[in-house]
């Protein structure tokens with residue numbers, strides 16, 4: 001069964017000195033960074049209603065290889081959401097002759113996080129051009145800086161946050177056997193991505209858990225077993241998502 005989590009119930013939430021230090025360093029940077037990201041976005045309009053409906057937003061979070069993308073495909077098939085993977089949008093931008101191409105490549109290779117202004121812009125562009133009003137935003141926000149920039153620029157908050165909670169050894173095993181030619185699917189980058197996940201992404205999950213928005217999914221099991229935990233989350237809010245106005 002799925003359940004809402006409290007801020008203290010994550011099996012993988014660690015408070016080691018290393019992560020606390022890294023997070024504190026990032027925390028002092030991210031307020032300044034998100035303020036400047038937001039100011040550079042002054043020309044981007046907040047999300048608008050479409051056909052009288054406000055967007056229904058789900059953030060899909062979890063460590064590298066926890067199965068976010070795999071489950072998103074099933075959610076789209078069953079519940080008719082539009083799937084926006086932040087990683088896919090960045091990879092597409094990277095190969096599109098964009099001015100950000102080499103910066104995105106280097107950031108992904110090093111397992112770090114691309115500045116929010118770039119990622120938020122890509123996500124909002126896709127949301128605005130979609131006919132759908134129900135969105136799965138996969139792999140975003142990856143940091144408090146991402147979260148604050150998105151909320152300030154879009155003027156929106158997620159309705160639902162899914163957290164795929166998976167042990168590290170299982171995530172490493174899945175990523176190393178993914179075989180999709182990703183430049184970050186190697187052991188060195190995975191180790192860095194896991195550290196970044198712990199230090200920067202868990203605080204975002206904690207933030208939304210305190211707001212009662214997080215649904216923790218045990219990400220160990222078969223794809224279908226995991227989807228059985230996901231389904232009730234969307235069944236419970238189907239009417240709200242449909243009627244959203």
Ligand SMILES: Nc1ncnc2c1ncn2[C@@H]1O[C@H](COP(=O)(O)OP(=O)(O)OP(=O)(O)O)[C@@H](O)[C@H]1O
Nearest residue numbers: 063064065066067068069070174177178221222223
């Ligand atoms: N429940 C599962 N059991 C075993 N393998 C799985 C399961 N779910 C997904 N996988 C496989 O694990 C790999 C990683 O899954 P997926 O790409 O969905 O993860 P992700 O969370 O989107 O990762 P990333 O953050 O790196 O994009 C894929 O090869 C996928 O087929």
Ligand SMILES: Nc1ccn([C@H]2C[C@H](O)[C@@H](COP(=O)(O)O)O2)c(=O)n1
Nearest residue numbers: 086087088108112113114139140142
């Ligand atoms: N909000 C995000 C999402 C992704 N990235 C970069 C860094 C990630 O390691 C990489 C791959 O993402 P994934 O496909 O694993 O979701 O993309 C980012 O910088 N910011």
Ligand SMILES: [Mg+2]
Nearest residue numbers: 068069085087
């Ligand atoms: Mg993915």
